[in-house]
Amino acid sequence: GENVEQHPSTLSVQEGDSAVIKCTYSDSASNYFPWYKQELGKRPQLIIDIRSNVGEKKDQRIAVTLNKTAKHFSLHITETQPEDSAVYFCAASIGDYKLSFGAGTTVTVRA
Amino acid sequence: GAGVSQSPSNKVTEKGKDVELRCDPISGHTALYWYRQRLGQGLEFLIYFQGNSAPDKSGLPSDRFSAERTGESVSTLTIQRTQQEDSAVYLCASSLTGGLSYEQYFGPGTRLTVT
Numbered sequence: 001g002e003n004v005e006q007h008p009s010t011l012s013v014q015e016g017d018s019a020v021i022k023c024t025y026s027d028s029a030s031n032y033f034p035w036y037k038q039e040l041g042k043r044p045q046l047i048i049d050i051r052s053n054v055g056e057k058k059d060q061r062i063a064v065t066l067n068k069t070a071k072h073f074s075l076h077i078t079e080t081q082p083e084d085s086a087v088y089f090c091a092a093s094i095g096d097y098k099l100s101f102g103a104g105t106t107v108t109v110r111a
Numbered sequence: 112g113a114g115v116s117q118s119p120s121n122k123v124t125e126k127g128k129d130v131e132l133r134c135d136p137i138s139g140h141t142a143l144y145w146y147r148q149r150l151g152q153g154l155e156f157l158i159y160f161q162g163n164s165a166p167d168k169s170g171l172p173s174d175r176f177s178a179e180r181t182g183e184s185v186s187t188l189t190i191q192r193t194q195q196e197d198s199a200v201y202l203c204a205s206s207l208t209g210g211l212s213y214e215q216y217f218g219p220g221t222r223l224t225v226t
Contacts, residue, residue, distance in 0.1 A: 006153070045217070096210050101153035
């Protein structure tokens with residue numbers, strides 16, 4: 001089945017700096033790649049997603065890039081703020097309706 | 112409108128007891144997922160319901176786990192003869208229809224602790 005590797009597991013950045021999280025996947029048929037943010041004690045929430053027909057997508061300070069040939073995708077957060085502190089999960093689609101999730105990256109933004 | 116709700120929010124049970132977890136999806140959402148999230152790990156797919164189709168149970172880890180959904184409403188996840196390795200947060204998510212064209216909205220989860 002699909003195997004999604006996510007790195008790093010923890011990331012500490014200075015406020016205002018950028019944060020980058022990388023994921024790799026194994027199933028070449030995967031065509032949908034969402035990113036979820038989970039604040040401490042709260043539910044996961046979708047922050048951005050990308051489908052395989054595009055290589056990059058941006059939404060304000062958040063961007064995602066996809067390299068289908070290399071089977072990896074990345075989340076970029078620019079101008080980080082304290083409210084960006086959370087656990088971030090990447091996921092890759094399996095078939096028509098399932099998602100395989102990475103293990104998560106705990107991001108801490110230092111004021 | 113109301114989001115996905117789950118109950119109880121926390122459950123502590125003794126090893127060997129049965130537990131039942133409940134999920135109320137967003138009204139009108141036909142697709143419903145259950146996930147397990149162990150401490151420090153990602154979400155693990157358990158089961159998928161879509162309308163009146165047969166559920167995809169391929170993620171259930173053992174025959175002690177079962178789930179039901181009545182029509183397009185409430186779902187219950189039952190764990191029989193609980194074991195300590197069942198301790199985790201169980202998350203439910205719903206989406207407007209099946210497939211991945213629509214966002215999955217998550218509930219707050221049920222934190223299960225088996226002592």
